[in-house]
Amino acid sequence: MLSLVIFLPLAAALVLAVFPGIPDRAARWAWVVVAAADTASVAGMWAAYEQPPNGGLAFEEQVTWIPSVGSSYHIGVDGLSLPLLALTVVVFLACSIYALREQNRPRAQAALFLFLQTSCLGVFAAQDLILFFLFFDLSIVGMYFVIAGWGHGNAARSALKFFLYTFLGSLALLLGFIGLYLYSEPRTFDMVELARLAPLNGNPVAGGVVLGAVLLGLAIKTPTFPFHTWLPPAHTDAPAIGSAVLAGILLKMGTYGFVRIAMPMLPTAWRDWAWVIIIIGIISVLYGALVALAQSDLKRMIAYTSVNHMGYVVLAVGAAGAAGGNDAAAREIAVTGALTQMVSHGLITAALFLLAGVLKDRAGTYDMDSYGGLARPAPKFALLFAVGAFASLGLPGFSGFIAEFQIFAGSIGTVPWVAVALPGILITAALFLLAVQRLLTGAVQGRSAQVSDLRTTELLPIGTLLCLSLLIGVVPRVLLDLIEPASAAVVVLVGR
């Protein structure tokens, strides 16, 4: 079942890639149909999901792959991965609908995104480090071709920078994985086994080095300060749906790695170095917010708010491992908040990037000064943009509030001084209000007149993403019931 969900898009991608005779229209719709089928499958899995006893996995599959190095094709889901799998299929479905009007090589684009979908799903379902790495790397390759092939501006250069930078991260990750393998007894790359063994727990020096390698890899992917410099150019030059997937899904691979790999497998090292992680998180929060405030390019602004939002996740997972404060409940709230933030940020930021893509499509620029008074010519756009902005700044009623509230409640309960990151929320609020004011209100000016309102193929995906954010904000239990047992398990594992 799970393998089918992962590889269905790949199979469709191969068909689309191999037969050049497929008409463009058929290719576009085939993509939508496959993405919808995959979404339905994941929805079915969510409905059928039952919390496995004592931290096990549901829908588990294991086949030997390279037994001599202790690596197998091992996949499975739990409360950490299922929300992200769901996020992945939803965001990709949204992109497929948004791309129904694509004129530029739609067949190749559909094939590429379906390939990318398989690699993203694979990362979140993998329970073997080599398998994880395989999908992780393939997602980088796929995104490189998305940016280079369908981007605009200086796309080739941004794509190269993205590839080189994140490939550096992935190799650091690989070194960390090899370290985990070599210190485990019996030697294995199996993630479940490694989480159980915590192989480097009695070895602070090697544990620190291996954690350093893993953290470097994940921090580049997330990205946190100071490894974020690849992100703004990649986003600026990527096509709208590329940005949506990059911000919505690919960034989560980094933060997912923290809770899935770094915390359970290297608990002692994580606790020893938690203060560094918290500080990196705080800097990312404040720096991302401040730099975003200074942007006049809409896409760059959203890109920097991603640094800010991912910073909350990093500081939460850091605080969950920090010494002092014996309150396990607070730690659990922090981890739960971090996971909720991943889902929330995925939904909201994907929507915002698609909205930015609409502006580019109509008027050819992301420069916010070129617009003004968009509410008049494009009321639906204005409404959704305002909703997205408020959701992103953490307004109660949206998923972002649930996430950030839990992050700060849990983190400050454990490590009071993380409160210095609180101004980040304020700055984010300011910059989004400013953006809403500059773009939507006032007299119609600049290129605003060229901006016709949203079409159905735009309204539907963006609206759905924001509605899901609203749903989580209003009835958070749907998500939290799934996440809470998993985050409790992570807190137990990191406390060993």
Next chain:
Amino acid sequence: MGMDFSVLAPEIVVLTGAVTALLAGSFSPRNKQWISRLIAALAVAVGAGFAVAGTLGEPETVFTGTFAVDTATGVARAIICVATLLVISLGGRELTGTSRESETYSLMLLSALGAMVMSGTSDVLVLAVGYLLASIPLYALIGMGRSPHAAEAALKTYLLGAFFGIALMLGVAVLYALAGGSTYEELSTELTGAPAAAIAVGLVGVLAGLAFKAGAVPGHFWIPDAAQGAGITAATFLTTVPKVGAFIAAYRLLSSMPDTVNWPLLIGLLSAASMTIGNFAAYFQTDVRRLLGWSTVSQAGYLLIPVAVAGQSALALPSLLFYLAAYAASNVGAFAVVAATGRHEVEDYRGLIRTAPWLAGALLISLLSLVGTPPTAVFVGKLTTFTAGWDGGLTWLVVLAALNTVASLFYYLRWIAPAFARDPAAPRPRVASDEASSTRGWAASTAVVAGAVALTLGLFAGLFWPWLEGSLAH
């Protein structure tokens, strides 16, 4: 320990093939040279079959300890034969109907035979013979192109080959004198009491010769020139096949060296130098053959990692064998694309995805495999060699190799990016290479097959791996 010649079946078949191809070529008219092509292809195919069969027995040394019949020999023979077969196949376009077709096949088979001898021998004197047998046909192969570039490359290769050959023989002489015997078994027992400095001199000499064949620092200077100057068939051959013999020979020799000499450090330094120099030199190459030439130098650096930890990690030998097979498939794939398109400048590949999507796909897989991206073959090779290197205590080298891998991505992408670019190339008058599509087809098919092999080896590495796990014969 008897004189059982059947264990040499692959060598005998290849030698017979070389001689027969030459004779058949001499007695056939120009338009019937495909006969020797067929003979040569048949010889290496049968040789590969015998090689695989030869791995099934117990490891042993034959001919009074001078030749080892074990997994390493068998796998190396198989890689050499299959790689040669692929090279013959991709050479269809370039060689068919030329005046030296049968000679080329014959020389390739002889050089492959030399590589096979190098990989199997457990005697330094036979190693010297294998070196000469692998080298001398190569000089002729490179010079066969008859262009000024080819002449220069042949001369350069010849001079360097002669120089490093003398170094090798000097080293052999020193080791022989110190041990009083030339087989590896005698070396391993007799050298323990010998002065370390003298052993080091002998070892450095032999390793220098092997570095020349492997295309590793310090014997790498000829590779880029030869890759660019020689014909594409010869270029593919010389960057692929001799390496296999040289690395197995180095592994075998070092496994019998006493630990009074710190050879792991020496190999580690050579490895670091090879990968770094190869990468940096490849950076700004615009001729893809030169780019691939330097890339093989850097790949030689990665291949030296398991050699440096020979005997220190259980993964060392299988990872070396796997990496060699993976590298051979990927490298042949990339060269086959060059042979099929006939384009030599990176920019000439612009828009290849539109004109030849299958070739572009093969190129993508081959180059990503050379980078080490999963799920291709070299990824598994890199994963296991890195693991072996760290396991054997050379963590610094593994970190350096990882950094070099990132750096290498840059120049491989310089080739991939135009091939997949949206806008097709501005038509250049120089690219007038669309003649005789029937022979082009050979190279294109080879590219696709090699790409498929690189992918299959990576995806199903677990199936091949048990076959590689055998000990060396002592």
